[in-house]
């Protein structure tokens with residue numbers, strides 16, 4: 001009987017280890033090198049953003065490999081300034097200043113001040129980073145929305 005009991009014990013341990021291994025994989029299906037976010041204007045809540053073409057929501061979470069990056073494109077009808085609220089220091093760089101409506105003056109890379117403006121946030125350290133945006137004035141008058149304006153939030157988990 002003894003060998004059978006130890007075999008059962010080994011099988012039990014194997015199940016435990018398999019459980020630990022699967023728990024270590026993020027629900028999103030794993031980290032990637034980069035993620036692409038797009039901010040859009042919408043009637044309810046004024047704006048929302050999507051990750052890699054997914055559902056538009058106010059709050060998003062992405063998992064990124066160390067050394068990876070997140071890009072944010074602003075297609076809203078108002079500027080959005082990217083603001084980091086926690087985590088190690090990051091570097092913002094401009095992908096494009098945008099070509100459509102928006103600010104006539106020059107602006108820093110973290111300020112997405114024209115329609116189509118895009119910036120890249122690079123992550124060289126592991127950690128949990130949090131961002132929000134500070135919206136500016138509408139580019140044109142008469143934009144109607146329903147409900148309070150969404151506060152855009154982004155959590156980036158870098159491993």
Ligand SMILES: [Cu+2]
Nearest residue numbers: 046047076078
């Ligand atoms: Cu908006």
